[in-house]
Amino acid sequence: MYPAKYVPNPVALTVTLSFIFVLAIVFLTILYLALRPKTHSRRITEIYLSGEGEDVVSSHTPSPMNMYWTIIKKFFNQIYRELIEKMHTGSLLDWASFMLSWFGLLIILSIAITLLVTVFAVLIR
Amino acid sequence: MYDELLVLLSITIFPGVVFTIALALFTQYFVRKISGRLQKRMGPSYVGPIGILQPFYDVLKLVRVKEEVIHRYSMPSLAKLFGIIGIASGTVVMLMFPLSPIKFYGDYDFLVYIYFTSIWIPLSLILMSLSMPGPYTAIGVSRYLSFITLMEPAFFVSILTPLMITSRYYSPPYSILVTSMNIHKFWLNPLTAIPLALSLLSAIIVLQARAMYNPFNIPEAEQEIIAGYETEFSGPVLGLAIILHDVEVAVTAITIVYLILGGPYPFKHTSVQGILTLITKYLLVILTATIIRNAFGRYRLEQALKILLYALIIAILSLIITVIVLR
Numbered sequence: 001m002y003p004a005k006y007v008p009n010p011v012a013l014t015v016t017l018s019f020i021f022v023l024a025i026v027f028l029t030i031l032y033l034a035l036r037p038k039t040h041s042r043r044i045t046e047i048y049l050s051g052e053g054e055d056v057v058s059s060h061t062p063s064p065m066n067m068y069w070t071i072i073k074k075f076f077n078q079i080y081r082e083l084i085e086k087m088h089t090g091s092l093l094d095w096a097s098f099m100l101s102w103f104g105l106l107i108i109l110s111i112a113i114t115l116l117v118t119v120f121a122v123l124i125r
Numbered sequence: 126m127y128d129e130l131l132v133l134l135s136i137t138i139f140p141g142v143v144f145t146i147a148l149a150l151f152t153q154y155f156v157r158k159i160s161g162r163l164q165k166r167m168g169p170s171y172v173g174p175i176g177i178l179q180p181f182y183d184v185l186k187l188v189r190v191k192e193e194v195i196h197r198y199s200m201p202s203l204a205k206l207f208g209i210i211g212i213a214s215g216t217v218v219m220l221m222f223p224l225s226p227i228k229f230y231g232d233y234d235f236l237v238y239i240y241f242t243s244i245w246i247p248l249s250l251i252l253m254s255l256s257m258p259g260p261y262t263a264i265g266v267s268r269y270l271s272f273i274t275l276m277e278p279a280f281f282v283s284i285l286t287p288l289m290i291t292s293r294y295y296s297p298p299y300s301i302l303v304t305s306m307n308i309h310k311f312w313l314n315p316l317t318a319i320p321l322a323l324s325l326l327s328a329i330i331v332l333q334a335r336a337m338y339n340p341f342n343i344p345e346a347e348q349e350i351i352a353g354y355e356t357e358f359s360g361p362v363l364g365l366a367i368i369l370h371d372v373e374v375a376v377t378a379i380t381i382v383y384l385i386l387g388g389p390y391p392f393k394h395t396s397v398q399g400i401l402t403l404i405t406k407y408l409l410v411i412l413t414a415t416i417i418r419n420a421f422g423r424y425r426l427e428q429a430l431k432i433l434l435y436a437l438i439i440a441i442l443s444l445i446i447t448v449i450v451l452r
Contacts, residue, residue, distance in 0.1 A: 004302065007231040014237050017217055017229060020136055021241070024213035027137050032209065035185070036361065041192035042201075047259065062263040067270075070263075075271035075426060 128227070135227045140219040146212070149371035150180040152378065155408065156338075156415050163419045180371075187364030194359040195257070201362055204256035208365030211249025214241040215372035221301045222383050223394065224403075230302035235288055238301050242380075243277040246373050250354070253366060257357035265353025268426055269344035272334060275433035280331040280377075282440035286324035286447050287384050290317050293451050301384065309387025316450045321385060323443035328381045329413060330436035334429070336374040338418035343426050378414075382406045 007013040047054045062070075072080050087098045135141055154169060154177055161168025169176030195201055218241050220229050247269070254266050287308045292298040295307050311317040334341040345353035352358075358366050382388055386406050392399035424432070 004228040004230060006297070007229065007234075008297070010231060010233050010236065013229065013231040013234055014240070017220070017237055017241070020132075020220065020229075021213055021217045023133075023136050024142055024216050025209055027142055028209045028213055031142065032188070032205070032361075032365075035188050037189050040361075043192050043194050045194055045196050047196040047198065062258075062260075067263065067267050070267045071271055075267075075430065 131227045135220055135225055136216075140222070140225050141216050142212075145216040145219055145372055145375065146368055147181075148379075149215075149368060149375040150184065151177070152375045152411055153180040153367075153371045155411055156374075156418070159412060159415045160419055163416070180367075184364045184367055187367070188361045191360040191363075193361065196259075196357075198258050199357065200256040204253045204358070204362045205365055207249045207253040207256060208362065208369050211246050211253065211369040212365070212372050214245035214249065215369070215376045217241055218301075218376060219379070222379065223302055223305050223388060224379075224383075228302050230297065230300045232297045233299045234297075235284065235299050235301055235304075238380075239281055242373075242376060243280065246369070246376075247273050247277070250366075250369060250373075253362075253369070254354040254357075257362065259357045261350045261352070261356040262354055264350050265344045265346070265356065268346070269354055271426065271430065272341070272344060272433070275430055275437055276331055276334045279327055279433055279437040279440050280335070282437065282444055283324040283327040283331065284380065284384050286320050286440070286443045287311075289444070289447050290321070290451070305383035305388050306390060308384065309390045312387065317447070320443040320446040320450065323439050323446070325381070325385045327436045327440040327443065328377075328385060329410070329417075330432065330439075332374070332377045332381060332410070332414055333417055334433055334436075335377050336414060336418075337370070338414055340417075340421040340424040340432070341429050342423055343429055346423065349423075374411075374414075378407060378410045381410050386410075 087095050158168035169179035172178040172182045218238050251266055254262050288299045288304050290311050291304040291307045295303050355366055389399035389403040
């Protein structure tokens, strides 16, 4: 009954839908501006933590590094603990063997991928 | 000219901005009403017939009346912009479902769907939250970030199963529209029904996590970290955050209804049976999420991540079974 737009090229489809996305953003912004009252009340408060002023916190916003370490330590603590136990034993040999095994694995993976791509390229020629 | 007008109406009214927001707010009403009943409360009752307009009124009040409480590091305009971007990305994907009068589809269009729902919506929510920084906001966002690492891959894999099944027999491959229109046929075949049931299970768990309903209400963790990622939201910013959250829930539920459960098919959208089937399936999905929400308490983060890991494993299992069955 209604038209269906078949866009065979995935890139063209992405571009079309991105254009629609922008149109939706514009429409939503107009809708929001129309709904918003002319005089908007805004109250500026002090930042506080558990009733204390902002002088008790060392930095006002969390640094990206802080967030990274929070995620690593709290939520991926199993991997973190594993790394500490395997690598940070105090022995340089442990560290070297850990790093070498990882780099070795990466080298093997890269060689394998290169070989696979080459074989694939030869096969489809 | 007629086509352009139809596209414009689809973006703005149905199933675009107005319909998506209305559906999202109705979903919020339904969840609140059912939760109220399950807890022997009335739920929303005063605004509109049986309180159905309560979420709409709440948002309107936040946008029009309530004051904006900010501190000197807040960027409320940026937060609002990210809120609008998130809502827009939720509405765009509605044009890829058979529900839309004008449907956009193509080869592998599910990747575009994933781009809008799994990248833009969470990213908007995170950036919106970080635009209004605070100590509890940071904790909420970091919890949400660790959720995403398992939640989005699990959702991706769970919707890949129905897409893979239909792509074997219909073209264009991996299309949201084609899968939505044909997946119902594969529920009748026991060999394909098993992976579909597994992907449904995984998708329901992801819906629970995306909606941040119990036991996954960890990023907002009321009382424990005040309101988590939305602690610093107030007035219009809170209104937009509520809409964004509800749009995410509604879009995920619609995806489950169409891609896994087959939407209104074999009936047409324009038939009474079709509309009733579609509404029933949608309400059943939301009802399931609401019952789970009320049956569970809040998990700790590592427990929740373990559940999401199981959801991912179930989804991968359904994909493996699909590959074996289709061979």
